[in-house]
Amino acid sequence: MATNQQDLGMKAPKTPEGLGIPYALVTDLVLRRILLDGKANVASLARALALHAGLVDNIVQELRDKKEIEVLGMEGRNYTLALTQFGQKHANERMAKTRYAGAAPVSLDVYRAVVAHQRLAVSVNRAVLKDAFSDLVIADELLDELGPALNANGAMFLYGPPGTGKTSIAERVVRISPDMVLVPRALEVDGQIISVFDQTVHIPADEQPEELDARWVLCSRPRVVVGGELTGAMLDLTYDQSSGVYLAPLQMKANNGVMIIDDFGRQVLTPDQLLNRWIVPLDRRVDYLSLNYGVSFEVPFDVKVVLSTNLDPSDLGDEAFFRRIQTKIFIGAITEEAFDWILSRVAHTMGVGCNADSAEYLRMMCIREGGDLRPYLPADVCKLVKAVAQYEGKPSVLDQANIDRVLGLYYTRGVGGSGGYGKSDARRSMAEILDSPKGSEAVSGPVSTF
Template sequence: LGKARALDALAQSEYFGAMPVPLDVYREQVKRQSVKNMQITRSQLEGAMGHLVLPNELIGNLGPAVSAGRSILMYGPPGNGKSSISNGIRDALGDKIYVPRAIEYASQVITVYDPIVHSAAEDDTQDPNALRRITRFDSRYVKCERPTVITGGELTLNMLDLVYNPTARTYQAPLQLKSTGGIFIVDDLGRQAEPPQSLVNRWIVPLEENKDILALQSGEKFEVPFDTLVIFSTNFHPNEIFDQAALRRIFYKIKIDGPNQKNFLKIFAMVAKKRKVPLDEGTLIHLLKHKYPTINNVFANYQPIFLIDQMIAICEFEGIPNQMSPDLIDRAWANMFVQDEKIIK
């Protein structure tokens, strides 16, 4: 009889681990540690982005958006740090939350904790003089840094649905549920196989009502909390990829432009110092007077790193100390842009 009952239980689910947290209990926990309860100060945001050279007004625009915990769309030319800014926002959050190993709804187990997404915090409750570990929180949860899920061109709509494991008869939480209490970054929006409009349409209910709707294998649908700071990042102008109804649901739209010449030189000097390449005034004058006018003096944040790394590679190949010169800049520049060529038949 015991074997029969065990087999019956295994037929329903082969989940093995900590007791799943009931969905209603999980909802209350999400409210207690909501990302919308975070209050980010200017000093926190500046500290997390201290390695970036940003316009002063940009921090003033980002701060209220992060503190509000509402969706953010960052747009602008490629290579100007949208991804780095997203990571800086993640670092500014700084505190810890409790992530359930699994949740349960209608006798179905949904695993949430994912070591790839969630960074378990070091156990600070250990007494070095104690003979055994003392756990001061519900062990059905894992104490973690606020999670960050980063997706790019690989994102598809089915990645936002429950994934059923027919062998274990359990479900894997979708990406947005794993990011609860943290940040969901959709990088390079417009490069996915799905149209940007379709992706944003999938987020309309979550963004407006702070809840998401998932479906079991049986077709039964149920609500889960949606408590995530969603950051969209794109190189396209918003009007090119969204209609006005979609734009209305994205609360903050922040343009990330390239640096001006002063900030470009500041970034160039910082990168050169970090890479241990001596600055050369003649090289910089050559770069500004002869190279950038060919592209209408359009500066981008990625360019100093690209140019300096190219010069280092050349120096290493030629067996000379790291340095910069007009000739090296010319060779590096040739690899940064592909010039149009006329095909002669």
């Protein structure tokens, strides 16, 4: 379901007033575009600047009257335009301020209104979540914790040991709202241009509405994922000296969508620093940004923030911090049934032969070496089985011999004289392991049929 552009009035403006931005900024864009291209026509200018061709034609006529643009001739049905000497002088002066010559920006007021209209309003039940997470194996009990956390406004905190699927769950949160939203290519504030649209974040619809104001792009709801590289500078405007353009911060690019901070607590930006930076946005759903000469302005903060960590929560923040993150969900090891189901699907997809006995043996060995079952283990093991098979020129089969071999590669070996690896020696026979107390426990659970 796409955003209703008619309700938003997102048709391409045909008059300067309809653009909602300073007219001088628009004429400067036209001059800079022609200066960069050498020559142009109305159609090429309209495409480059994301403006209605009729509006561009009127601007060109005005600049011709001012002796800044001249007509060189015709190519087909289009007049070929170039800058006069006076126009080049003016364009170079404007180029010294900013080299931006892309899509015309939208106004801050309109941006606020559009973000508010497209607000991420989540309302899910177990059936919706099962569909959104259909490619993951998640217990109903965990879904029943995720559902209320997603329905609640505010940030969500996922914690637990490494490799339990926290990131995979977080990355799929955006699926619960499969509708489309409008994202501006650029924003105008106090005569400055802020670049918002980011091809690494925003995924455009295959077809854009014909009458849509081309300064906007119809996209899937954005999903921003950032890990240990997060710094405080990424949460503020960045001024590009070479172009004279500001780059929007990550949370602004994530508006109407989801922002995932993975490996939370391992960033250069400490949890306390993040809280201090976002204390107002998390409470009031607005953020404050500043231009490099001191002008501050308010922008929407319509972002579902998901924090994911394998660190102890008590090491990350105090009571004040976690009071602002009202939903905290522990994600631990998976069940034996889930492990078998994942192994079955992964083995089938990767073309690795597998049966119930090999599944039982692998499960038991993973518990011995790692202590519990993690959802990433089947894929890692199957990849190594295929690598061994390729090396030996044999079929890819998950049997006891191959399991012992790949686990010998997978887990670290002890550096003492025992010659073992991991927490034990997986090269021991099945009988030896079954004789041990832990081995008996490991095989006592149910085994799925493949």
